[in-house]
Structure formats: C-alpha cells, structure tokens
Amino acid sequence: MSNKRDYYEILGVSRSATPEEIKKSFRKKAKECHPDTNKSPEAEAQFKELGEAYDVLSDAQKRQVYDNYGHDGLKSGGYSPSWDFASGFPDLSDLFASFFGGGFGPSGFGGRGRYGPQRGNDIGVEVGLEFMEAVRGAQREVDISRSETCEPCQGSGASPGSGPTACTTCGGQGQIRQTTQTIIGHFTQITPCPRCQGIGQVVMDPCSWCQGQGRRAANKKLNITVPAGVDEGTRLRIGQEGESGMMGGPPGDLYVLIRVKQHPQFQRDGYDVISRCLLSYPELALGCEREIETVDGTERLKIPAGTQNGQVFTFKGKGIPVINQPNRRGNHYVQVEIQIPSKISGQEKRLLEQLRDLNAQVATHTTHAPKQDLKSRLKNWLKPPELNPQS
Numbered sequence: 001m002s003n004k005r006d007y008y009e010i011l012g013v014s015r016s017a018t019p020e021e022i023k024k025s026f027r028k029k030a031k032e033c034h035p036d037t038n039k040s041p042e043a044e045a046q047f048k049e050l051g052e053a054y055d056v057l058s059d060a061q062k063r064q065v066y067d068n069y070g071h072d073g074l075k076s077g078g079y080s081p082s083w084d085f086a087s088g089f090p091d092l093s094d095l096f097a098s099f100f101g102g103g104f105g106p107s108g109f110g111g112r113g114r115y116g117p118q119r120g121n122d123i124g125v126e127v128g129l130e131f132m133e134a135v136r137g138a139q140r141e142v143d144i145s146r147s148e149t150c151e152p153c154q155g156s157g158a159s160p161g162s163g164p165t166a167c168t169t170c171g172g173q174g175q176i177r178q179t180t181q182t183i184i185g186h187f188t189q190i191t192p193c194p195r196c197q198g199i200g201q202v203v204m205d206p207c208s209w210c211q212g213q214g215r216r217a218a219n220k221k222l223n224i225t226v227p228a229g230v231d232e233g234t235r236l237r238i239g240q241e242g243e244s245g246m247m248g249g250p251p252g253d254l255y256v257l258i259r260v261k262q263h264p265q266f267q268r269d270g271y272d273v274i275s276r277c278l279l280s281y282p283e284l285a286l287g288c289e290r291e292i293e294t295v296d297g298t299e300r301l302k303i304p305a306g307t308q309n310g311q312v313f314t315f316k317g318k319g320i321p322v323i324n325q326p327n328r329r330g331n332h333y334v335q336v337e338i339q340i341p342s343k344i345s346g347q348e349k350r351l352l353e354q355l356r357d358l359n360a361q362v363a364t365h366t367t368h369a370p371k372q373d374l375k376s377r378l379k380n381w382l383k384p385p386e387l388n389p390q391s
C-alpha cells in the first residue's frame with residue numbers, strides 16, 4: 001500500500017468537488033506555497049505534492065482511476081507525475097497559463113517517455129453478480145468503449161502512404177528551452193513544443209479515418225471469466241485490454257470491479273458464510289435436528305439438548321472457495337436463535353404456565369441483573385450515536 005497523502009485532502013476539496021472547485025482550490029493553494037512567494041522549507045515539497053494532486057484530479061480519466069483504485073491504481077496505470085521539477089519551478093504566470101490553457105500536450109498518464117511511445121490508458125468496467133454467481137464463478141459479456149489504434153494509418157496519424165515530418169518549431173526536439181532570470185538566479189524551463197505537442201513530428205497530411213489522432217474510439221464486446229470466490233469490491237485486472245498505446249506503446253489494462261448482490265439467507269465474511277437458524281425454547285432445551293442450507297447444498301445439523309441461544313455450529317470447508325484455489329474453502333457457521341412466539345394458543349399458554357410454576361418450585365436460587373446495571377444500559381441505548389470527531 002502507498003503511504004501517499006490523499007489527493008482530495010491535499011487540495012482541500014471533497015470527493016464530490018466539481019472541476020471548477022478543484023481548479024479554484026488549486027489556484028489558491030499554489031499561490032500560498034509557490035517557492036517564489038513562500039520561503040518556508042516545506043513549501044517546495046508542498047508545491048510538488050499539490051501539483052501532482054491537481055494533475056490527477058483535474059483530468060477526468062485519471063481522477064476516475066484514482067477514485068476507483070487509489071494511488072496504487074495510478075501506479076499500475078504507469079502514471080508518474082508529469083511535472084518536471086528537475087528544471088526548476090515554473091513561474092507563477094507560466095504555471096497558470098499552462099495549467100489553464102489546455103495543459104502539457106500529450107497526457108502524462110502514459111508514464112515515462114512522454115515524448116516517445118506511450119502506454120495506453122487503463123480502463124474500468126463494473127460487473128454485477130448474484131451472490132451464488134460470485135461463489136461459483138460466472139461468465140459475462142461486457143461492452144467497453146476504448147480508443148484503439150487506427151488501422152488504415154497504423155497509429156501514425158498520417159494519411160496512408162505519407163508519413164509524419166519533423167516539426168520545424170522545435171527542430172524535431174519536441175521541447176523548447178527557455179532560460180529566465182529571476183531574483184534567485186537563472187531558471188531553465190523546458191516545455192513541450194506547443195506545435196507538435198512534444199512529439200517532435202507533425203503530420204502534414206492527416207489520416208482521414210482518425211483525423212490524424214492515430215487512434216479511434218471503438219466499442220468492443222469482451223467475454224470475461226469471473227473466477228469462483230470473488231466478493232463485493234474485488235478487482236480483476238485483464239492485461240492489455242485497455243486503450244491502445246500511442247506511438248507504438250503497449251496497451252493499457254482493463255480493470256473489472258465486481259459488485260455482488262446480498263443474499264436473503266447467507267451473510268458473507270471473507271470466505272466464510274454465516275446463516276441463522278430459528279428454534280423454539282423446547283427445541284433448544286430438548287435438542288433437535290435441522291436441515292441447513294449451505295452454498296454447497298443441504299447439511300444436517302444435530303442440535304444437542306441444552307443448546308444456548310446464540311450458540312454457533314460450524315460446517316468446516318462448506319464456505320466459499322478461495323479465488324483461484326478451488327480446493328480451499330471457508331467455513332459455514334450456523335448461529336441458533338431462539339424464537340419467542342408473539343401469539344400462542346390457550347393450550348400452549350396453559351402448558352407454559354405449568355412449566356413456569358414448575359420452574360419456580362425447582363429454582364432455589366434466582367439471579368437478578370442489578371437494577372443499576374439495567375438502568376445504565378438503557379441510558380446507553382438511548383444515547384444518540386457519537387459523531388466522528390474527524391468529520
């Protein structure tokens with residue numbers, strides 16, 4: 001797990017913040033901690049952190065990956081912060097111009113080599129399953145929309161037969177160097193070439209199939225095999241089924257987020273299943289037998305005489321199979337619960353009265369819960385739930 005700070009926390013916005021709110025908060029905080037105006041030793045680190053948070057949250061696609069999979073999701077997506085601080089901090093005015101004027105050319109999401117081949121973006125899809133489908137595994141056909149390499153131009157963006165030519169603005173370098181004099185010294189700032197977007201090449205005769213993009217939006221049906229044992233929130237990664245890479249880069253991955261419906265009888269705890277068995281007082285006192293439903297079929301449960309309310313019985317290995325290890329399974333736990341009838345017949349009433357009177361003669365010692373205790377327990381029940389001090 002990453003110990004990086006939450007991007008929303010860094011920007012001081014809620015998880016539901018609009019792009020405008022994110023932009024506004026970033027602008028305010030960037031001014032506060034820009035190393036030109038803030039000379040405290042933490043400012044530099046804060047500014048970098050802020051830039052990284054904004055880079056992700058201001059991009060709808062990266063933000064979605066971050067929301068679903070956190071820092072780790074971005075890492076596996078090949079994301080590395082696209083700010084190049086090695087060449088000094090951007091000037092405040094440049095900073096805002098480049099951030100609010102459309103950004104840094106090709107998305108930095110492809111990771112290293114922003115000016116060369118780029119790995120395609122990861123994409124995500126949700127799959128909903130019934131409880132038993134999650135236990136047994138399932139097949140699903142999902143519709144995904146992603147960008148794929150344009151076939152006619154083979155991803156070059158140039159019309160078939162022609163090719164890209166070196167950009168004259170940057171001399172094919174893809175970057176423009178600018179040295180500025182400030183009160184604290186020279187800063188050399190390297191920015192991607194605005195004409196070729198840092199690629200170093202421009203297409204003079206764009207491919208008409210993809211308008212020179214090299215990639216086209218495509219809808220695809222994919223068959224997904226969900227393994228037995230998945231749970232609500234399980235994420236499956238299907239390699240190379242994400243978006244196509246750019247300039248010969250590898251494709252991204254497809255992440256499948258599993259959603260599982262609740263079961264009316266079974267409650268799941270990891271690979272264990274818990275169910276309840278309602279019994280009457282005579283059944284608990286005298287013992288009985290019951291058929292118990294498990295995910296693996298019906299099991300016979302012997303309830304011995306004198307079983308207490310709430311007692312738990314275990315069927316070992318009758319729980320849910322461990323993902324990709326079908327021979328390992330969790331347990332099924334049955335908790336017995338006494339059922340007190342709300343309506344009884346006259347005959348039942350007479351029998352229970354007899355039983356009560358008989359018990360009263362037999363019981364020589366009776367124990368009462370101390371009055372104090374009951375009162376304080378009642379008070380606790382009536383207390384409103386405690387508010388989380390952090391929220």
Ligand SMILES: [Zn+2]
Binds near residue numbers: 152214
């Ligand atoms: Zn094309």
Ligand SMILES: [Zn+2]
Binds near residue numbers: 171173175
């Ligand atoms: Zn250029």
